[in-house]
Amino acid sequence: xxxxxxxxxxxxxxxxxxxxxxxxxxxxxxxxxxxxxxxxxxxxxxxxxxxxxxxxxxxxxxxxxxxxxxxxxxxxxxxxxxxxxxxxxxxxxxxxxxxxxxxxxxxxxxxxxxxxxxxxxxxxxxxxxxxxxxxxxxxxxxxxxxxxxxxxxxxxxxxxxxxxxxxxxxxxxxxxxxxxxxxxxxxxxxxxxxxxxxxxxxxxxxxxxxxxxxxxxxxxxxxxxxxxxxxxxxxxxxxxx
Amino acid sequence: xxxxxxxxxxxxxxxxxxxxxxxxxxxxxxxxxxxxxxxxxxxxxxxxxxxxxxxxxxxxxxxxxxxxxxxxxxxxxxxxxxxxxxxxxxxxxxxxxxxxxxxxxxxxxxxxxxxxxxxxxxxxxxxxxxxxxxxxxxxxxxxxxxxxxxxxxxxxxxxxxxxxxxxxxxxxxxxxxxxxxxxxxxxxxxxxxxxxxxxxxxxxxxxxxxxxxxxxxxxxxxxxxxxxxxxxxxxxxxxxxxxxxxxxxxxxxxxxxxxxxxxxxxxxxxxxxxxxxxxxxxxxxxxxxxxxxxxxxxxxxxxxxxx
Ligand SMILES: Nc1ncnc2c1ncn2[C@@H]1O[C@H](COP(=O)(O)OP(=O)(O)OP(=O)(O)O)[C@@H](O)[C@H]1O
Ligand SMILES: [Mg+2]
Numbered sequence: 176x177x178x179x180x181x182x183x184x185x186x187x188x189x190x191x192x193x194x195x196x197x198x199x200x201x202x203x204x205x206x207x208x209x210x211x212x213x214x215x216x217x218x219x220x221x222x223x224x225x226x227x228x229x230x231x232x233x234x235x236x237x238x239x240x241x242x243x244x245x246x247x248x249x250x251x252x253x254x255x256x257x258x259x260x261x262x263x264x265x266x267x268x269x270x271x272x273x274x275x276x277x278x279x280x281x282x283x284x285x286x287x288x289x290x291x292x293x294x295x296x297x298x299x300x301x302x303x304x305x306x307x308x309x310x311x312x313x314x315x316x317x318x319x320x321x322x323x324x325x326x327x328x329x330x331x332x333x334x335x336x337x338x339x340x341x342x343x344x345x346x347x348x349x350x351x352x353x354x355x356x357x358x359x360x361x362x363x364x365x366x367x368x369x370x371x372x373x374x375x376x377x378x379x380x381x382x383x384x385x386x387x388x389x390x391x392x393x394x395x396x397x398x399x400x401x402x403x404x405x406x407x408x409x410x411x412x413x414x415x416x
Numbered sequence: 417x418x419x420x421x422x423x424x425x426x427x428x429x430x431x432x433x434x435x436x437x438x439x440x441x442x443x444x445x446x447x448x449x450x451x452x453x454x455x456x457x458x459x460x461x462x463x464x465x466x467x468x469x470x471x472x473x474x475x476x477x478x479x480x481x482x483x484x485x486x487x488x489x490x491x492x493x494x495x496x497x498x499x500x501x502x503x504x505x506x507x508x509x510x511x512x513x514x515x516x517x518x519x520x521x522x523x524x525x526x527x528x529x530x531x532x533x534x535x536x537x538x539x540x541x542x543x544x545x546x547x548x549x550x551x552x553x554x555x556x557x558x559x560x561x562x563x564x565x566x567x568x569x570x571x572x573x574x575x576x577x578x579x580x581x582x583x584x585x586x587x588x589x590x591x592x593x594x595x596x597x598x599x600x601x602x603x604x605x606x607x608x609x610x611x612x613x614x615x616x617x618x619x620x621x622x623x624x625x626x627x628x629x630x631x632x633x634x635x636x637x638x639x640x641x642x643x644x645x646x647x648x649x650x651x652x653x654x655x656x657x658x659x660x661x662x663x664x665x666x667x668x669x670x671x672x673x674x675x676x677x678x679x680x681x682x683x684x685x686x687x688x689x690x691x692x693x694x695x696x697x698x699x700x701x702x703x704x705x706x707x708x709x710x711x712x713x714x715x716x717x718x719x720x721x722x723x
Pocket of ligand 1: 189194212213214215216217218219220221261
C-alpha cells in the first residue's frame, strides 16, 4: 500500500540559505509521525511546503499519490490536510465557536451541519465551555486548542501540528497528549513538530530529525534516542545555549 | 424594528417636507447605500478601499453614456451598471487584491484617480471635463427619486445582512482577521475577496447611476472625486460603525447633515475637510467602533456627563 504522504527530496532556498535541503520522508495512514530538530532546523518550513504556503525550490510532495506541491493552501486543505500554527493565528474578533464554524463550512452542506461539526470539534478539544468567548481574550493554552479544533473542523485525513504543546503547563500538556491520542483513534494521520522530548517520545510511532535543513535521522523513538547524530545535534544546541 | 423604520421612511414624503429637506434625505439614503457597500468589503472582509469613487463613477458614467450615446433613459443605468461594474471590479480586483494591507489601500486609491484621469481624457466617450448633462429631468418633484433610492437601499441592507450571516460572511470576516489562517482553513481567499469587491462595487455603482439621474449632471471631478466620494465613504462607515448593519446609515445621516451645516457657514470654503479630519481623529480615539459599534460606551459617557 502506498503511503498517505510522500515528501520527495524537497529543498527550500531563501536567498542563499537552504532552510530545507533535500529532505525525503513518508507518513503512513494512521500513524503519528514526529518531526524534531533544534531551533531553525527547518521544521516549520517543511509544514509550509506540505500545506502549500511555499512551493519547494526542488522536489515534490505527494498526497494519496497525487502531486500537491504547487497547489494553494486552500486546495491542499480541501484535499484533506489541515494544520495549526506555531505562532497561533486565532480569528481574534470572533468567538471560539465562530472561529471553528468558519472552517466547518468547508465540508458541510448547510449551516446546521456546519454547526454540528463545530460543536463536535470544540467538545473534542475541551473548549465547549469557552464557546462564546472572543478568541482575543483566550489564554495561550486555549488558543492552542482552538488551533486544533479549527483544523479538525475541516475534517482532515492528515493533520499537521506545529508545536501545539509549547508554553503549556504540565496539566494542559497531559490533556493535549490525550487529545492527540484521540485524534489518532479517529483514524486521522498526525504529524507533530515538538520540542518537548517526553511528549514526542511517548506519542510518536516514528520520528524524523532535521538539523540545519537536512534530515539526519529517522526511526522509532527508541532508535532516535540512541542515534549518535541526534544526540550530538541536541547536545550541540545545549552547549551553545 | 426594521419594518417600523421602513414604514416611517416610506411615509416620509407624505409629511410635506420641503424640497430642500427631501433633497437631504435623498442624499442620506444614497450615501447609506455607498456606505453599506463599502462596509461589506472594508468592514467585513477587511479590505480597506480608498478608491470607491472608481465604482461610483463607473456606475454614474454607465447611466450617462447610455443616455448620450445610445439615447435611452439613464434610468436603465441603475440595473445595467451592475453587470458593467461587476466586470470592471473583476478586472480591478484581479490587480489590487494581490496586495495586502497598506499596499492594497494605496492601489485602490490610485485606481480611483486613474479612473478620473481616464474619464477626463476619453473626451469622445465621456465628454471629458465638460461632463454629461441630462437635458430633461424625469421628475421635478423629489418623491419618486426618493422611493427609487429607498428601494435600492432596502435591497442593499437586506443583502448585506443576509450575506454577513451566511457562510460568505464568516469567510469574509475570517479573511479580515487572518488571511493565512483563512487559507489553511480551506478558504479560497482570492475568490472570496473578489466576490466581496464585486458585490461592493456593484452596489456602489448602482448608487452612482442613481446619482446621474438625480443630479442630472456629472463630470470626472464630481463622480471620481477622491475627497468627496472615496474619503467621505470611509468616514461615513468609520463614524457610524465598521462591520455593523446600521453604522453606515447613521454615518450617512451625520456626514450629510454636517457637510450641509458646514457649507452654510460663510467664508469657510473647502475648510470643511479640516472639520471632517478632526471628526475622524476624535472618532478613532474615543469611539473606534463608531457610533453604532460603541453605542453602549457612548451611553455610559453621556450618563457620566449628566451625573
Ligand atoms: N520566509 C522566510 N524567509 C527567509 N528565511 C526564512 C523564512 N522562513 C524560514 N526562514 C529561515 O529558515 C530557517 C528554518 O526556519 P523554520 O521556521 O523552518 O525553523 P524551525 O525548525 O521551525 O525552528 P523553530 O524550532 O524555531 O520553530 C531559519 O533559519 C529561518 O530563519
Ligand atoms: Mg518552527
